[in-house]
Amino acid sequence: MRTLLVYILxxxxxxxxxxxxxxxxxxHANKEYIARVLCENRDKPQLHCDGHCFLAKRLKAQQxxxxxxxxxxxxxxPTLQLFCQSHVPFAFGASVTDLPLAGLPKYLLHAYAAPLDGLLQPPQA
Incomplete structure (x- = not known):
């Protein structure tokens, strides 16, 4: 069943x-019929078209x-937006009252403020 599905795909x-x-x-299978009946240049045998005009027209139309x-x-x-801009700005040591909170959903009301002490300090030996 899987192999059938693979071949179909x-x-x-x-x-x-x-x-x-x-x-x-x-x-190529019907070259003689095309050259004899469907060719535009069948009245001009010196051109040696042999139905190439018919083939070119069909390929161009198909393309x-x-x-x-x-x-x-x-x-x-349809377009799908994968990312959205954050509504809550990140600030070091900022309090929640400093941030613009009007119109934000409840899960965004509690902004994260990074602690200033102990951040990016080398380890003590």
Whole structure:
């Protein structure tokens, strides 16, 4: 069951890349029909187009479609803000009354003030 899921995910991620190869394979499989019926330059045999114009048009259309889908997908991605700015400023030796507390949630009302003594002093020998 896991291997089946792995293969399905692998194929789904590689499908946009493989789709161009599918177009090229279709061209090579039906080269004579394309050169005889679908080629724009079939009336000019001296150009030796042999359906390359058809292949180029199909590949270009496929690329434009993928670009358009990617652009639409990127434009509709919701943004997620991962970090927010702290509302409580940190101050050494500051008291709670010195900080602007209006409009803060209850869990932010108790600001931390670092003690001034014993902070960043070398150990006593």
């Amino acid at each position: 692998l194929v789904s991620t590689l499908l946009p890349t493989v789709s161009q190869w599918g177009t090229i394979a279709y061209y 434009e479609k993928q670009d358009q889908e990617t652009t639409e997908r990127v434009q509709h991605i």
